Amino acid sequence: xxxxxxxxxxxxxxxxxxxxxxxxxxxxxxxxxxxxxxxxxxxxxxxxxxxxxxxxxxxxxxxxxxxxxxxxxxxxxxxxxxxxxxxxxxxxxxxxxxxxxxxxxxxxxxxxxxxxxxxxxxxxxxxxxxxxxxxxxxxxxxxxxxxxxxxxxxxxxxxxxxxxxxxxxxxxxxxxxxxxxxxxxxxxxxxxxxxxxxxxxxxxxxxxxxxxxxxxxxxxxxxxxxxxxxxxxxxxxxxxxxxxxxxxxxxxxxxxxxxxxxxxxxxxxxxxxxxxxxxxxxxxxxxxxxxxxxxxxxxxxxxxxxxxxxxxxxxxxxxxxxxxxxxxxxxxxxxxxxxxxxxxxxxxxxxxxxxxxxxxxxxxxxxxxxxxxxxx
Amino acid sequence: xxxxxxxxxxxxxxxxxxxxxxxxxxxxxxxxxxxxxxxxxxxxxxxxxxxxxxxxxxxxxxxxxxxxxxxxxxxxxxxxxxxxxxxxxxxxxxxxxxxxxxxxxxxxxxxxxxxxxxxxxxxxxxxxxxxxxxxxxxxxxxxxxxxxxxxxxxxxxxxxxxxxxxxxxxxxxxxxxxxxxxxxxxxxxxxxxxxxxxxxxxxxxxxxxxxxxxxxxxxxxxxxxxxxxxxxxxxxxxxxxxxxxxxxxxxxxxxxx
Ligand SMILES: Cc1ncc(C[n+]2csc(CCOP(=O)(O)OP(=O)(O)O)c2C)c(N)n1
Numbered sequence: 001x002x003x004x005x006x007x008x009x010x011x012x013x014x015x016x017x018x019x020x021x022x023x024x025x026x027x028x029x030x031x032x033x034x035x036x037x038x039x040x041x042x043x044x045x046x047x048x049x050x051x052x053x054x055x056x057x058x059x060x061x062x063x064x065x066x067x068x069x070x071x072x073x074x075x076x077x078x079x080x081x082x083x084x085x086x087x088x089x090x091x092x093x094x095x096x097x098x099x100x101x102x103x104x105x106x107x108x109x110x111x112x113x114x115x116x117x118x119x120x121x122x123x124x125x126x127x128x129x130x131x132x133x134x135x136x137x138x139x140x141x142x143x144x145x146x147x148x149x150x151x152x153x154x155x156x157x158x159x160x161x162x163x164x165x166x167x168x169x170x171x172x173x174x175x176x177x178x179x180x181x182x183x184x185x186x187x188x189x190x191x192x193x194x195x196x197x198x199x200x201x202x203x204x205x206x207x208x209x210x211x212x213x214x215x216x217x218x219x220x221x222x223x224x225x226x227x228x229x230x231x232x233x234x235x236x237x238x239x240x241x242x243x244x245x246x247x248x249x250x251x252x253x254x255x256x257x258x259x260x261x262x263x264x265x266x267x268x269x270x271x272x273x274x275x276x277x278x279x280x281x282x283x284x285x286x287x288x289x290x291x292x293x294x295x296x297x298x299x300x301x302x303x304x305x306x307x308x309x310x311x312x313x314x315x316x317x318x319x320x321x322x323x324x325x326x327x328x329x330x331x332x333x334x335x336x337x338x339x340x341x342x343x344x345x346x347x348x349x350x351x352x353x354x355x356x357x358x359x360x361x362x363x364x365x366x367x368x369x370x371x372x373x374x375x376x
Numbered sequence: 377x378x379x380x381x382x383x384x385x386x387x388x389x390x391x392x393x394x395x396x397x398x399x400x401x402x403x404x405x406x407x408x409x410x411x412x413x414x415x416x417x418x419x420x421x422x423x424x425x426x427x428x429x430x431x432x433x434x435x436x437x438x439x440x441x442x443x444x445x446x447x448x449x450x451x452x453x454x455x456x457x458x459x460x461x462x463x464x465x466x467x468x469x470x471x472x473x474x475x476x477x478x479x480x481x482x483x484x485x486x487x488x489x490x491x492x493x494x495x496x497x498x499x500x501x502x503x504x505x506x507x508x509x510x511x512x513x514x515x516x517x518x519x520x521x522x523x524x525x526x527x528x529x530x531x532x533x534x535x536x537x538x539x540x541x542x543x544x545x546x547x548x549x550x551x552x553x554x555x556x557x558x559x560x561x562x563x564x565x566x567x568x569x570x571x572x573x574x575x576x577x578x579x580x581x582x583x584x585x586x587x588x589x590x591x592x593x594x595x596x597x598x599x600x601x602x603x604x605x606x607x608x609x610x611x612x613x614x615x616x617x618x619x620x621x622x623x624x625x626x627x628x629x630x631x632x633x
Contacts, residue, residue: 029460055459060485064452067445067482071424071456074443075464079456097446219441220461222419224386226436228444237388237436238444 009184014152015040015082018108018172018179019048020187021156022080026195027106028054029077031068033061033087036120037176038110041082062087066094066107073103074227076218078160080106084176085114088127088134095169096135097229099253102167102205102216104196106159109171110179113334113359122359123176125283125334129341131171132312138250140257142264143171143312145282146178150185155309161194162264166256167213173311175334177284177361206234206252213256257313266309267318271297275304277375278326280319280343282308284361285332291364292371301375311339316346323347328374330354332362381408384418386439393432397584397592399551399577403498404433406554406575407469410561422457422464426450426474428505430498430577433469448478455482455491462492465565472499472574476512476532487541487570494564494571497534500579508582519586534574539626544569547625550576550603552596560625569628576603576621 012020019041022030030045042058049056055072059065065081072079083091088109098105109131113124127134131143142162144155156172163170199215204225207214214234217223226236231246239245257264270293272278277296281289286307296303306322308315319342323329329347331340332354340353354370356362394400411421419441423434427447435444441464445453450468458466468475475483475497486493499513502520510520510527513534517526535546545567547560557575564571578584578599580592589595599621606624609617 029456031456057455057459059452059455060481063449064455064482064485067449067452068456068459070445071443071453071458072460073456075422075457075461077460079460093446094449219422219443219457220419220464223441224418224439225441225443226386227442228435229446230444 008186008188010187011182011184012149013040014149014174014178014181015110016044017149017152017185017187018082018156018174019044021153022106022160023048023052024187024189025157025160026078026193027080027160028052029069029072029079030054030081031057031059031065031072031079032081032083033059033065035084035087037112037179038082038084038108041108041110062090063094066091069105070094070098070101070103073105074219074225076220078104078164080108082108082110084110084112085127086117088130092130092134095141096137096139098169099135099139099141100229100249101227102214102253103169104163104167105169106156106163107169107171108156109173111173111175113357119359121176123284123334123361124357124359125175125338126357128173128311128335128338131173138254140254141169141171141312142166142257143173143310145173145308145311147283147286147307148178148185149181149183151309152178153185153187157191161192164196165194165213166260167196167216168257173283175283203234205232205236261313261317264310264313265315265318267315268307268309270294270305272304272306272322274302275322275325276302276327277371278304278306278322278329279371280306280308280329280331280339281333282311282339285334288362288364288367289332292367295364295368296371296375303371303375308339314342319343320346320348323349328352330371330374332356332367334362380412381405384408384412384439386436389437392437394429395581397578397580397595398429399500399575400430400433400498402551402554403496403557403575403577404437406558407433407467407496407561409558410565413562414565416465416565420463420465422466424450424454424457424466424468426470426479428471428474428503430469430471431474433498448474449482450474451479451482451486451493451495454493455486458491458493466493467565468493468495470497471504472497472513472534473503473511476534480512483538484541487538487543487572490542490544490569492568492570494561494573496561496573496575498575498577499534500577500583502579502583504579504582508586518583520583521586535572535626538570538572539628542570543572544628545571545625546573548574548576548621549623550599550621551578552600552603553623556623563625
């Protein structure tokens, strides 16, 4: 049973809602290459961006898409791309480049079941670890995980804001299930927009406070910018042999995100206060988990749900707190335990992954069955 | 380098990283001469490069916006920046391995779209930075770290490659023709559409050493003995031009070669 749609509610596809979120957040450059199940985002941007004074580029491949996005970002655009597994893999080297050059950009990964070409039209969540560790070296990024069409809109807006504020590549890790889901959503204007900070004449790649985010000038400002993916000092000069310069840079890239965990991380909780059986879920599966937990409560069991809207940085403090109450933690996901592994690192109680990798979403019915096995 | 060009050098830069006899310094000078003649304000210039010795021509040396990217991706980064801010004069400077091997797809597609950028490819017949391995412009039979018995493959003709792909303008000059080279860069930067300049820039340290050009001047003598103009090439039997470097300017729509 669905509630009647509210007045401003539109009935639309998750991918379109994400594109609309990007536009609302001020995205004015899109570079992309077609891939199922993400192409609707690109096609919507192709249709709408030019009318908003933005630029749409269909690039020759995903290596080119993400490179053009980073180039456009330094030219002053809020910029994004959208892709799926194979394209996401191709983008990894430049994602590391965006991390070390502190380039704001948003990447939507509409995940499908991999590896390789895998199941192009079926959902999966196999790219969660890759989002964090896909490029070589140590770096931090931000990754969000929407569970509804509404959140495709809201979290894409949030991704732009976080990306601009922290000068970091930010991912919307969705999947075919949510990307192609059609349901009601309100494309509201009720949000704050964060724009990058400019301070002419200051260092673009370091700050006095070694943990924070420097302001970002753009090409054409007359700042004679020196942008490089090699280890660099605060002005961008390559300093590839000084251990202290490298350490200071890489440490700050980490800390500027990790020290702002409280601001970045968003989760939602259902019945967690006294939950003995805790479910931790995200993305499409969180919908099934919510239903399953509700049914268990109705049956009198102390089940609860922690839904992760932020995957990276990982919400470890919240997981640690809730698992100190729960006896058991079930982590249902469409991979072989990528988030379950993160949960296990901090959990105070037993962690039980519930894995599904056949391209079928995990249903509430089977989750109810699984949860009941652990309460009786 | 003439004194007028000093304003284009980033403060604090006292020397380049190029080996003795490397052609990249002459190319550097030719680029600065061109932008100086065109009187482009530095804030309207963006230099983009990839990875390799040639990628260090603009970064950090040039006192304008510089974007030193990843191996092979310079053209794609440049296209993104230019398309969002068309006021920027965007000049890509990188090596032949960077532009034509790992980045070859970006090159031909930017030419096809006729993206309004200038790409300057410093061809030195090998991968200089990584130790002299075969590159896409290594001559047939050239000795390299990866083909010690001689390169079995023919090199790319980059000028005709980009013209066939749709470039507006292409030129090829050696660093022993600095004025013509600089004039071509001027023409490319002031021409709308995709413009490409291949600069033949010898690498004594890697290619010269392996190919028995024991002294730097021998490598330059070889270059001077091999380059001919398009006009000269027209008068020759095509099979006699195989060993030659045909230099000159080519315009879109014109009859090749
Ligand atoms: C993805 C990737 N592969 C390989 C390398 C190693 N690498 C650095 S420079 C270079 C070759 C540069 O040759 P070229 O572009 O011809 O420039 P040159 O140094 O000869 O001027 C290579 C292969 C790299 N940096 N990145």
